[in-house]
Amino acid sequence: MNEPVIGILIVLGGLFSAVAGIGILRLPDVLVRMHASTKAGTLGVGLIVLGAAFHFDGTLAVAKALLIVLFLLLTAPVGAHLIGRAAYRSGTPLWEGTVIDERDRMREGRDPGGRTGPDGKGSEDGPR
């Protein structure tokens, strides 16, 4: 019904989908690649399905397209969280340029024989 809007939406969605593919191919780490996969991929597919929702006239088709967008927005963060937790816990090596590993620091602070402060007592400000 509204061809220029549909064209702009699906071309933008295609651009974001291509960026997601290039990102998952070029980025260095599992946890970094998930940025491209979840955010750019979800946005690109959501724009394309939204363009399809603008195209059709029937209420059922529009409801299906909006349901696809709703399920994508609901399931993408949950799936990304599960993949990230599984990747970290299964011991996948992180990138060499990783700045901080919060869980590693927490475990060292909890360990009594681990890293202590410069004066030898670092246990009271550790996360407990």
Added chain:
Amino acid sequence: MNVLSDSTALDVATALTLLGLVAASVRLFLGPSRSDRIVALDLITVLLIAISALAALRFDEAAYLDLGLTLALVGFLATVAFARYVESEPAAGQPARSADTSETAASRLPPEATAGTTAAAPSSWPHGTSSAEPRGQAQATDEYDGSGT
């Protein structure tokens, strides 16, 4: 409606989505770890929803949206199942980071129970949860080549 079906915007969007799909397939093939393959498979499923929506536009057929809806539901279930599988079995040669909570099933198993599946693992891998593990270590297994790319 026939104005859209032979317009170039649909072709451009299809070509760009196929580019992303090919790139995700290359990542699925290359690897290097199982988590990378799961991320690539998740992206492939999400991009197939886009392909089905573009097919619905191209052929002016709303039934392709049902395909996209089914893919969105089933793909999420597949992602959850693969993620739980990877979490329950750490990769060979890489110690699991489960020192405190020990919720993963592989840390509860005795070493001889998993020796068949992780034949290339060193003998001390269930105990490799000390905090002095260097990260980015290059273990020469077929699962990960240490290049990080």
